[in-house]
Amino acid sequence: MALDKFFRRKRPKAAVSEDVPELWSKCSSCGAQIYKRDLEANLKVCPVCSHHHRISVEERLRTLLDPDSFEPRSGSVHPRDPLHFVDTLPYTERLKRAQQRSGRPDAILAGLGRIQGSRLVLALMDFEFSGGSMGSAVGEELVRAADLAVELHLPLVVVCASGGARMQEGAYSLMQMAKTIAALGRLAAARLPYLSVLTDPTTGGVTASFATLADVILAEPGALIGFAGPRVIQQTMRQTLPEGFQRSEFLLQHGLLDLVVDRRQLPSRLHALLSLLKGAA
Numbered sequence: 017m018a019l020d021k022f023f024r025r026k027r028p029k030a031a032v033s034e035d036v037p038e039l040w041s042k043c044s045s046c047g048a049q050i051y052k053r054d055l056e057a058n059l060k061v062c063p064v065c066s067h068h069h070r071i072s073v074e075e076r077l078r079t080l081l082d083p084d085s086f087e088p089r090s091g092s093v094h095p096r097d098p099l100h101f102v103d104t105l106p107y108t109e110r111l112k113r114a115q116q117r118s119g120r121p122d123a124i125l126a127g128l129g130r131i132q133g134s135r136l137v138l139a140l141m142d143f144e145f146s147g148g149s150m151g152s153a154v155g156e157e158l159v160r161a162a163d164l165a166v167e168l169h170l171p172l173v174v175v176c177a178s179g180g181a182r183m184q185e186g187a188y189s190l191m192q193m194a195k196t197i198a199a200l201g202r203l204a205a206a207r208l209p210y211l212s213v214l215t216d217p218t219t220g221g222v223t224a225s226f227a228t229l230a231d232v233i234l235a236e237p238g239a240l241i242g243f244a245g246p247r248v249i250q251q252t253m254r255q256t257l258p259e260g261f262q263r264s265e266f267l268l269q270h271g272l273l274d275l276v277v278d279r280r281q282l283p284s285r286l287h288a289l290l291s292l293l294k295g296a297a
């Protein structure tokens with residue numbers, strides 16, 4: 017047999033090879049092989065090293081809220097393309113693809129729900145949709161969530177996961193920072209609690225606006241939280257930056273966060289905080 021034919025010849029498949037990747041997952045932090053079902057039952061927290069793997073918006077809803085308590089209120093605001101932005105793809109095409117994948121118009125899901133019986137307005141950012149970036153539709157949905165909380169006299173909880181402002185919407189995207197902050201001002205004036213949960217990653221204009229303006233700022237362990245990337249900061253400050261300076265634990269030590277909470281304890285911690293703040297209002 018000619019040598020090239022030998023290498024092209026198909027090898028017989030091992031009987032179990034197709035099933036193995038389905039059943040096992042490798043921890044991206046410690047490399048442990050974990051049975052997928054165990055990882056999911058543990059809310060995607062590694063049972064060996066406690067690394068918090070990213071979870072989808074749907075998984076977040078399931079892990080945070082009481083079963084069947086969610087009533088969606090977002091989805092009517094659709095993003096626009098005011099700048100007719102084109103990079104390697106037109107922005108409209110990118111949006112269409114992300115919308116088809118996620119089944120929602122933009123990178124946010126908001127609505128009413130209960131955490132251990134406490135009623136609240138909840139907004140979740142979807143990192144899988146365009147990096148959870150905030151354009152005008154995401155900003156508008158956040159404002160509506162805050163206004164709904166005021167209208168129904170309920171607390172607001174936002175779970176952040178975002179790369180920051182959406183580049184393709186330029187200044188329209190940056191305006192959302194001021195717009196969301198104004199809505200939070202109305203919430204504060206109504207003496208209603210606002211809690212934010214920063215998950216991996218929370219960066220850019222989201223960190224610089226509503227994510228870090230909460231009454232209590234919580235974060236998941238090991239989450240990347242910052243404004244600019246480390247290289248930009250290093251070049252600007254001309255200083256060597258400390259190890260892990262943009263991770264939850266460092267930021268807790270330096271006063272940017274109030275609590276770092278394990279995902280498995282998040283519902284009970286949020287419930288305790290909401291009960292406490294309700295009494296204080």
Ligand SMILES: [Zn+2]
Pocket residue numbers: 043044045046047048062063064065066067
């Ligand atoms: Zn691990």
